[in-house]
Amino acid sequence: MPTRYTFGGDEHLFVECSDEMSLEAFFKSLSMANGVKESAIKGITEICPANASFQIKFDPDQIKPDDVLKEVRAIEGAAERAEPVIRTRIVEIPVFYNDPWTHETLMRFRERHQEPSGTDLDYATRINGYGDVDDFVAAHSGSPWFVSMVGFVAGLPFMYQMVERQRQIQVPKYLRPRTDTPRLTVGHGGCFGCIYSVRGAGGYQMFGITPMPIFDPTQTTSYLRDFMVFFRPGDIVKFKPIDRDAYDQAVEDVDKGRFSPPVREVSFDLREFQKDITGYNTRLEGMINGH
Structure with missing residues (x-):
């Protein structure tokens, strides 16, 4: 499935890499979550990884929801090209x-x-x-x-x-x-x-x-x-x-x-x-x- 992005209220973005658990889905979600962390995007305050997904908490006074989405989509592209090694x-x-x-x-x-x-x-x-x-x-x-x-x-x-x-x-x-x-x-x-x-x-x-x-x-x-x-x-x-x-x-x-x-x-x-x-x-x- 393509990555699914869902906003939760004004402060959260939920990123779902797959609707079933697999090592491939886990690697992609972990790579993306690590990429968000390493990017140190201003306004993102917390990243919570899960089995094949992760959730981001952000401060809407510092970054607009659409800008969070744009940044994370770019990180998804980089994650898909990265070597699957941790x-x-x-x-x-x-x-x-x-x-x-x-x-x-x-x-x-x-x-x-x-x-x-x-x-x-x-x-x-x-x-x-x-x-x-x-x-x-x-x-x-x-x-x-x-x-x-x-x-x-x-x-x-x-x-x-x-x-x-x-x-x-x-x-x-x-x-x-x-x-x-x-x-x-x-x-x-x-x-x-x-x-x-x-x-x-x-x-x-x-x-x-x-x-x-x-x-x-x-x-x-x-x-x-x-x-x-x-x-x-x-x-x-x-x-x-x-x-x-x-x-x-x-x-x-x-x-x-x-x-x-x-x-x-x-x-x-x-x-x-x-x-x-x-x-x-x-x-x-x-x-x-x-x-």
Whole structure:
């Protein structure tokens, strides 16, 4: 679809690059959002990126809406000609799958679920065609995920699985949202994964929990002292399954300031990725593992 521009009141411009999520649409929206930021257009006060779109807030006393639109259209042209390469990070996130806390929570809300007789992992395993839960966990953790946006609640990443479309895990949300979700739950709804940054209501299927805080408004967590939100759009996430002992050790390390998430700076080339998705993902995994 052609890029769609919509004004919101007197102070906002919404830019929609596609009506469906894809890495191509994400790259275009991120490139445009970065281009707007780098252009430092007088009167633009805020840029909010999303999965395949972004929103601009501007001061109409400093710049007219039509002038904002003209500037952004010019940036769109430059973005379409740019190389699809970004400098970003790959991050390893430990996950305790099928943990007791999300299990207790999901059992309290079975009447809101499509299949009350099983668990969220059982349901996701069946509808995605995997033989058992272990196979499903291997698929969930076996390929990297792109962070396409951060928000909805503070610090929450939405993640898009970096595999061929036919291999992407897809699971509908609960029939009715829960009133409770444990903090740091690893969830999934539609084609998007997420990590719940805080405890609260939610409708995504719950697969496990990470011991790694991703949002800390007190900025006392050792790796969040510079900024309270860990994730950025464009980050690449690799999930690492862990057991209860490793989870407990990581929680203790976080509390004592010893935990440091494995992070590597990488250059991601969309065209090279599309030529050989499996091979490219293997190289990315090797980077985070130091190979």
